[in-house]
Amino acid sequence: MAGYDDSNIFARILRGEIPVKKLYEDDYALAFPDINPQAPTHVLVIPKGAYVSMDDFTAKASPAEIAGLFKAVAAVARQLGVDASGYRILANHGRDAGQEVMHLHIHLFGGGSLGPLLAR
Secondary structure, eight states: OOOOOTTSHHHHHHTTSSOOOOSEEOSSEEEEEOSSOSSSEEEEEEESSOOSSHHHHHHHSOHHHHHHHHHHHHHHHHHHTOTTTOEEEEOOOSGGGTOOSSSOOEEEEESSOOOOSOOO
8 A cells, every 4th residue: 555645635634725514623533524425424533643544553653543533433423423323433444445535534324224334
């Protein structure tokens, strides 16, 4: 997998070059609605550091960054009220998995029955 490209859309969002509706932000993460929602609730939670994938993140991020990202995911789920009914999180790794933006991002889906994880 190629190195981090600081011109990717999420890097530009983090720098404030592209506006988003911020649902959550702290020192470690930013959450905002997905522009192409696949569920009634579909939010992206991204780390503020320059990480390509989960593999890159877990190899290079500090323990505080790793904990901060996952705490942000849970905080967003509670904030949006999907913690009680259930939600799914997904992080794609690489092109074969469908990763389109090479900046680690966690999809948070909820707001209704999500059905099976993979349909084949």
